[in-house]
Structure formats: structure tokens, C-alpha cells
Amino acid sequence: MKISLGKWLLPLYSALALLFLMVPIAYTFVFSFNDSLKSNITWRGFTFDKWLNVCAVQNGAVCEAFGNSLVIGSVATVLATVMGTMIAIAIVRYRFRFRSATSLLLFLPMATPEVVLGAGLAAQFLSLGVAKDMTTIILAHTMFCISFVVVTVKARVASLDPALEEAGRDLYGSSAQVFLRVTLPLLVPGILAAALLSFALSFDDFIITNFNSGAVTTFPKYIYISAARGIPAEANVIASAVFIFALVVVVTAQVSSAARAKRLAKEA
Amino acid sequence: MAFAAFATTTAQADPAPRRRSPVALLLLLPGILYLVLFFLTPLVSLLITSFQAPAEFGDIGQYTYAFNWQNYVDVVTDYWPHIVRSFAFALAATVLALLFSYPLAYFIGVTARRWPLLQSLMLVLVIAPFFISFLLRTLAWKQLLSDESFVVTSLKAVSLLAPDAHLTGTPIAVIFGLTYNFIPFMTLPLYTTLERLDLRYLEAASDLYAHPFDVFRKVTIPLSMPGIVAGTLLTFIPAAGDYVNASRDFLGGPDSQMIGNVIEANFLVLLNYPAAAALSIILMSVILVIVGIYVKRAGTEELL
Numbered sequence: 001m002k003i004s005l006g007k008w009l010l011p012l013y014s015a016l017a018l019l020f021l022m023v024p025i026a027y028t029f030v031f032s033f034n035d036s037l038k039s040n041i042t043w044r045g046f047t048f049d050k051w052l053n054v055c056a057v058q059n060g061a062v063c064e065a066f067g068n069s070l071v072i073g074s075v076a077t078v079l080a081t082v083m084g085t086m087i088a089i090a091i092v093r094y095r096f097r098f099r100s101a102t103s104l105l106l107f108l109p110m111a112t113p114e115v116v117l118g119a120g121l122a123a124q125f126l127s128l129g130v131a132k133d134m135t136t137i138i139l140a141h142t143m144f145c146i147s148f149v150v151v152t153v154k155a156r157v158a159s160l161d162p163a164l165e166e167a168g169r170d171l172y173g174s175s176a177q178v179f180l181r182v183t184l185p186l187l188v189p190g191i192l193a194a195a196l197l198s199f200a201l202s203f204d205d206f207i208i209t210n211f212n213s214g215a216v217t218t219f220p221k222y223i224y225i226s227a228a229r230g231i232p233a234e235a236n237v238i239a240s241a242v243f244i245f246a247l248v249v250v251v252t253a254q255v256s257s258a259a260r261a262k263r264l265a266k267e268a
Numbered sequence: 269m270a271f272a273a274f275a276t277t278t279a280q281a282d283p284a285p286r287r288r289s290p291v292a293l294l295l296l297l298p299g300i301l302y303l304v305l306f307f308l309t310p311l312v313s314l315l316i317t318s319f320q321a322p323a324e325f326g327d328i329g330q331y332t333y334a335f336n337w338q339n340y341v342d343v344v345t346d347y348w349p350h351i352v353r354s355f356a357f358a359l360a361a362t363v364l365a366l367l368f369s370y371p372l373a374y375f376i377g378v379t380a381r382r383w384p385l386l387q388s389l390m391l392v393l394v395i396a397p398f399f400i401s402f403l404l405r406t407l408a409w410k411q412l413l414s415d416e417s418f419v420v421t422s423l424k425a426v427s428l429l430a431p432d433a434h435l436t437g438t439p440i441a442v443i444f445g446l447t448y449n450f451i452p453f454m455t456l457p458l459y460t461t462l463e464r465l466d467l468r469y470l471e472a473a474s475d476l477y478a479h480p481f482d483v484f485r486k487v488t489i490p491l492s493m494p495g496i497v498a499g500t501l502l503t504f505i506p507a508a509g510d511y512v513n514a515s516r517d518f519l520g521g522p523d524s525q526m527i528g529n530v531i532e533a534n535f536l537v538l539l540n541y542p543a544a545a546a547l548s549i550i551l552m553s554v555i556l557v558i559v560g561i562y563v564k565r566a567g568t569e570e571l572l
Contacts, residue, residue, distance in 0.1 A: 010371060010374070010375050010379060011375060011379070013371050013372070013375070014371065014372050014375040014376070014390070017368065017371075017372045018372070018390065018393045018394070021393065021394065021396065021397055021448075021451065021452075022393070022396065023408075023412065024397070024400075024404075024405040024406075024408035024409055024412070024448075025396060025397060025400050025405070025408075027408040027411065027412060028400055028401075028404050028405070028408050031408075041411060082298075083298050083299035083302055084299060086295040086296070086298065086299060087295065087296055087299040087300070089295055090291075090292045090295035090296045092286075093286060093287065093292075094286055094287055094288065094289055094291065094292030094295070095286040095287065095288045095292070096288070096292045096293065096296065102296065102300065105300065105303055105304075105307075105308070106303070108307070109303065109307050111501070111505055111555065111556075111559045112505075112552060112555070113505055113506060113508060113509020113510075113528070113551060113552070113555060114506065114509055114510075115509040115510075115511060115527075115528045115531050115532070115548065115551070116311075116314070116509060116548045116551060116552045117307070117310070119314060119531055119535055119544055119545065119548045120307075120310030120311050120313060120314040120548065121306065121310045122535065123310065123313040123314050123317045123541060123545055124309060124310040124313040124314075126317075126541065127313055127316075127317070139306055140306070142302070142306070143302065143303065143306040143307050146299055146302065146303060150299075200398060200399075204398070204401060204402050206402065206403060206512060207509075207510075207511070207512070207528070210532070210536070211532075211535065211536070219401065220401060220402065220403050223401060223403040223404060223407070224403055224512070224515075224517075227403070227407060227515075227517035227518065228517045231404070231407060235401075235404065236404065239400050239401045239404050240400070242399065242400070242401075243396075243399045243400045246398075246399035247392070247396065247399060250392055250395070250399075251392060254388045254392065258384065258385070258388065
């Protein structure tokens with residue numbers, strides 16, 4: 001009896017722990033179907049209305065905030081992914097001076113609390129007299145995404161088999177050709193993962209945004225501002241839709257990489 | 269959201285030898301320049317702002333360059349409870365998240381090794397909270413812990429909570445929220461090290477007649493130290509600076525405000541930039557000292 005209990009304790013705990021992690025997600029999802037009025041606190045009955053007319057509430061304020069978040073996330077992701085990938089290649093492939101200073105400069109933004117990053121940038125924009133708008137949010141988001149891109153892509157560059165690039169050079173490929181037709185395609189999964197991570201970080205960021213957004217509202221900022229007077233169910237709709245989309249992307253990626261691993265194992 | 273940072277690097281090929289080339293400079297320059305402009309100089313601006321004094325005949329929010337040490341004395345006298353509270357809450361949340369995550373990460377990384385599909389499914393569930401807005405998750409807990417909620421009424425029914433007590437607005441709710449929100453940051457690095465744990469070490473210890481508890485304490489824990497270090501840092505740092513959980517519209521109340529709330533209020537509402545800057549510098553310095561201790565042990569290259 002004691003043995004079987006010990007054997008089941010860990011799986012049982014793990015299942016309960018994961019269930020616990022899902023609780024607020026389920027809550028948010030369920031309340032996206034609530035036939036609520038202004039605030040979405042008590043359950044007033046089931047409806048699809050909020051899903052069908054997401055932008056109807058408050059003259060589309062929720063949708064406008066969501067749109068801003070998408071634009072900011074996309075631009076910041078492109079900028080951070082390009083710069084971060086370049087750094088990752090340089091770190092793994094080249095020798096250069098100030099190596100440890102570079103590592104430190106890349107590590108520090110991840111070790112700095114967001115409130116310090118946000119207040120620092122805001123203080124800088126203030127002293128330079130820069131007005132806060134969409135651009136300042138993008139500048140801020142790009143900054144904190146770069147380090148995460150470097151970390152993600154670096155792992156991929158380090159695991160590349162140099163023999164593949166040697167083969168390219170042996171076949172008289174110029175360095176540009178080898179880079180574009182061998183190295184870069186092999187890095188694509190890492191770069192994609194980094195881009196997804198950047199977008200997710202930017203999309204969900206509130207603290208840094210709050211310091212550098214001026215009058216512009218992003219989706220998280222909209223929720224923060226509305227929290228005092230009640231969040232409309234439409235915000236739950238958008239969050240749930242994003243959740244489902246992200247889940248589909250991740251599961252597809254997992255399944256396809258598992259399938260590829262299986263295929264490779266078979267070929268070998 | 270740092271989960272990709274801990275993705276396992278499988279089948280490390282022999283790395284190509286590192287070359288010296290001007291290309292390296294071209295690759296590094298844009299990103300490094302960007303970080304210097306938008307990360308390092310802002311920190312310097314923050315330091316300069318923290319010493320500013322109010323302009324003599326200026327409006328609210330107008331300050332002149334000065335070397336006003338008094339700002340630091342003022343914020344520490346005014347806000348020392350918030351400073352202490354932030355680190356206490358962050359420490360509590362880190363310990364709780366570690367206790368919560370270790371068994372879970374052990375199950376996913378060690379026990380579930382035989383079933384890769386189960387393993388990846390469980391990992392997806394661990395990062396699933398990241399896919400839904402951080403603020404909405406916290407608000408969901410606010411409702412789930414409100415006075416009329418099932419949790420509170422049942423706790424009162426079994427007399428674990430006084431009849432007139434609340435959960436929301438208390439330090440307990442804030443610590444709970446911090447713990448919940450940063451659990452994935454703890455679980456993922458733990459998983460990454462436990463996944464690579466060589467079980468033969470554990471077998472060797474049992475063969476030498478070590479009690480299972482001693483095997484865990486003397487073999488498993490030391491071998492998973494890199495994950496513990498990474499997880500603690502990734503939980504403690506954002507938790508200490510967080511102000512969403514402790515905000516009054518979320519899980520906090522007047523007695524549970526943290527340093528982040530004070531920085532936000534001083535910067536964005538009171539326009540007292542020097543005070544906000546001084547508090548930020550204090551927060552940053554304490555965290556740098558803590559990180560420094562860890563870095564001394566692990567080295568930055570490994571942490572990155």
C-alpha cells in the first residue's frame with residue numbers, strides 16, 4: 001500500500017499542479033461568454049455576443065488597444081530579431097575584444113527589473129524632451145527583446161554542424177552564398193523561436209509600456225486602466241482568442257519537430 | 269517568458285573554431301549600439317535624475333541638475349517599509365515557487381522521460397499561462413479570491429479564516445499572485461537541468477546504500493543546482509520589481525504596496541522624478557548585489 005501510494009504521489013501532485021496553473025485561464029475563458037453589462041464580475045448567463053461583436057464596446061477601445069499591441073509587437077520583433085541574431089552569430093563564431101563586457105551588456109537587461117528599465121527610459125525621454133507615443137514604446141520593447149533573441153539564437157548557432165558549411169565552401173560557394181544558402185536556412189527554427197518569444201514578450205508587456213506610452217493604449221495598458229471600473233467581457237474574448245492561437249502555434253511546432261526527429265531517427 | 273532561453277540544446281556538434289574578423293564588429297555594432305543608447309544611457313539618466321533638486325521657481329515636475337544626496341535619505345525614510353516589503357514578498361514568492369515547481373519539474377524531466385509526448389504536453393501546460401494576458405490572469409485570481417468566492421467561503425467554513433477577514437488586499441494575496449505568475453519561470457529552468465540529470469548517479473548512490481532521502485539531498489539537489497540558481501533569479505528579480513500584483517485594483521491593498529507601486533506613483537502621478545529615480549537605483553543596486561553573488565558562482569556566460 002505504502003509503495004503504491006509513493007508511486008502515485010508524484011504523478012497525482014503534478015496533475016493537480018498543472019490543473020492549478022490552468023485555473024485563471026479557464027476563468028478568463030469562461031467569462032468571455034458572460035452576458036455581462038459594464039463590468040464582468042458576476043455570471044449573468046451564457047452568450048456568444050461578445051465573441052461576435054468584439055469591437056462594439058466603448059467605440060472599439062478594446063480593439064484599438066489590441067491593434068496597437070499587434071503593430072508594436074511586430075515592429076519590435078523584427079528589429080530585435082535582426083539585431084539579436086547578428087549578435088548571436090558574432091558571439092558563437094568570432095573572436096573579438098571586450099567579449100565579457102558584451103556578455104554583461106546582454107545579460108544585464110534580463111537581470112534588471114522592468115520598473116527600472118521603464119523608469120530609466122522614461123527619464124531619458126524626459127530629459128531629451130521626446131514626446132511619448134507609439135515610437136517610444138517600440139524603442140523600449142526592442143531594447144528588452146534583444147537579449148532574449150541572442151540567448152535563443154545562440155543555442156541554435158552553437159549546435160550547427162560546421163561540416164555543413166565546410167561542404168558549402170568545398171563546393172566553391174562564396175562566403176555570402178554559404179551564409180545565405182546553408183547557415184541561414186539552418187538557423188531558421190532558432191530565429192523563428194526567438195521572434196515568437198519577442199512578440200509574446202512585447203505583446204504582454206505592461207510595466208515598461210506604462211512608463212513610455214504617453215496617451216497610447218496597448219492591450220495590457222487598457223486592462224490596467226479599466227481594472228478600477230471593470231473589464232468588459234470583450235477583453236476576455238481577445239485574450240482567449242490570443243491564447244487559443246498561441247496554443248495552436250506551439251502545439252503545431254512541437255508536433256512537427258517531434259515528427260522531424262522521428263524521421264531523422266528512421267533515416268539514421 | 270524566458271522559456272525559449274532554456275530550450276534544451278540537443279546533440280551539440282563540435283563548434284567551429286572562433287575566428288577573428290572585421291565581420292564580427294559589423295554584426296555586433298547595431299545591437300550593441302542600440303543597447304548602449306536605450307539601456308545603458310537610460311540607467312545613467314536615472315542616476316542623474318535621482319540627484320536632481322526641484323527648480324527654484326518651477327512648477328510641479330520641473331527639476332534642475334544638482335547633487336542632492338538628500339533625495340536618497342528622503343526616499344529611504346519615507347518608503348523603507350515598501351523597500352523591505354518588496355524583497356520580503358519576492359523572497360517568499362521565490363521559496364514558494366521553488367517548493368511548488370521542484371516536484372513538478374522532477375516529474376516532467378525525470379519520471380516522464382519514457383513518454384516524450386506526455387513530456388511535451390506537460391511543458392506546453394506549464395507555459396500556457398504565458399499565452400493569456402498577465403493582467404487578466406491576476407484579475408481572475410482577484411475574483412477567485414474575493415469575499416464571496418468559493419475559496420474564501422470554504423476557508424471561513426472550516427475556520428481557517430476569521431469570519432470578517434479578507435484575502436484580496438492582503439500581503440497573502442500579493443505573495444500568492446507573485447508566486448502564481450512566476451511559477452513558469454521557476455519550473456522551466458528546473459526542468460532543463462533535471463531533464464539532463466544522469467540517473468546512473470542516483471543508482472550509484474543507492475548501490476552504496478544511501479537512503480532515498482540522502483540520495484535526493486546529496487546527489488539530485490546538487491546536480492540540479494544550475495536550474496535552481498536560474499529559476500530563483502528569474503523569479504526573484506521580476507517579483508521584487510513587480511507592481512501589478514500589489515496594485516490596489518489587483519491583489520494588493522494599502523498595507524501591501526511594494527517599491528514598484530511607489531516608483532510608478534512618484535513618476536507617473538506625483539511627477540516626483542528624483543524620488544522615483546532614487547528608488548529605482550536602490551532597487552537595481554540591491555538586485556545587482558544579489559545577481560553578483562550568483563554570477564560569481566556561475567559566470568555570466570553560463571547564465572546567458
